[in-house]
Amino acid sequence: MLKTIGRETWNSIKITLVLLVLCVILYPLVVWGVGQLVFNKQANxxxxxxxxxxxxxxxxxxxxxxxxxxxxxxxxxxxxxxxxxxASNLGPTNPQLIEGNGSEVTVVPGATPPPGGTPVAGKDNTYYVPGSYLGIKNYAEQFRLENGLAxxxxxxxxxxxxxxxxxxxxxxxxxxxxxxxxxxxxxxxxxxxxxxxxxxxxxxxxxxxxxxxxxxxxxxxxxxxxxxxxxxxxxxxxxxxxxx
Incomplete structure (x- = not known):
């Protein structure tokens, strides 16, 4: 019984070592070598x-x-x-896709306006702060303006x-x-x-x-x-x- 267990354990160890050499050493080396020889620019x-x-x-x-x-x-x-x-992760039905993901920020009277904020008409001490995505409307306006388009x-x-x-x-x-x-x-x-x-x-x-x-x-x-x-x-x- 003990002899059988020892034999099977040794066989398992040998299989593990073979798979370790194949999957951890040889396979990565082959893939790397093919990449360097055939697709050198892409691989780097x-x-x-x-x-x-x-x-x-x-x-x-x-x-x-x-x-x-x-x-x-x-x-x-x-x-x-x-x-x-x-990405902006804004779906086609989300109004922020058109207008941008900015937000309105209201500060106490006399406080410093938030960085990048512009006053909101009709709302005292309230500023619009643009988000990381300006929206299709703003991007289109900027592109037309900088390229002299109608x-x-x-x-x-x-x-x-x-x-x-x-x-x-x-x-x-x-x-x-x-x-x-x-x-x-x-x-x-x-x-x-x-x-x-x-x-x-x-x-x-x-x-x-x-x-x-x-x-x-x-x-x-x-x-x-x-x-x-x-x-x-x-x-x-x-x-x-x-x-x-």
Whole structure:
């Protein structure tokens, strides 16, 4: 009896050791090796480097662009902070999806207004404090204003709504084309090599940097904002850093 128990125990230990080597050592090594050999760029984060070899971003994670000389990405609830991705989590029937998730804050008379708050008409000592999601209405108004579009200009859905992660690196081709006039005007004012920019040349860059539908049928054509902005700087000239 004891001999049988000892034999079975030893067999169990051997099986455990074999599985440990296979699943904990060999399998991860094979997966890592295949990734490095066949999908090296993807396995290492799809990193984008500048001409000096410095990492400046990833094809998979968007960045916040606000300068008029560059294309701007989608609204982001988390400000493109890759350490804490997230969405607004507002459904299509929620009025905050349109108006934003801000709130009204009432303070005692004479108190300091809340940071970022604006007075609410008709309500004493009451301020509207915007939330992390400004709402389709506000995003649309901002986009039209910064790009010199008519107040009723139709906009693609992606440029006035936040993505599920807040880190979407791409925008639709339509959203990119709507920003061309602003970018041309801003870069022309810089002079130098940027003086040779034109609407036709920028639209050609958009075409060159457009990714088609996956497998030819899935999704929509889109443009990676970081790669497109790098193409702008390469074709013309990188704008000088803003004065501090």
């Amino acid at each position: 984060g799809s990193l984008i480097k500048d001409q000096q070899g410095n990492v400046i971003g990833s094809e998979l994670i968007g960045q916040q662009f606000t300068r008029p000389e560059y294309f701007h990405g989608r609204p982001s609830v988390v400000g493109y902070n890759a350490a804490g991705s997230g 107040a009723d200009a139709k906009l693609p859905a992606d440029i006035v709504t936040a993505s599920g992660s807040g880190l979407d690196p791409q925008i639709s081709v339509e959203a990119a084309n709507l920003q061309v006039t602003r970018i041309v005007a801003a870069r022309t004012a810089l002079g130098g090599k940027n003086a040779g920019i034109s609407v036709a040349k920028v639209k050609e860059l958009i075409t060159q940097n457009t990714d088609g539908r996956d497998l030819g049928v899935l999704g929509e054509p889109r443009v990676n904002v970081l790669k497109l902005n790098l193409a702008l700087d390469a074709a013309f000239e990188k704008p000088p850093a803003p004065a501090k």
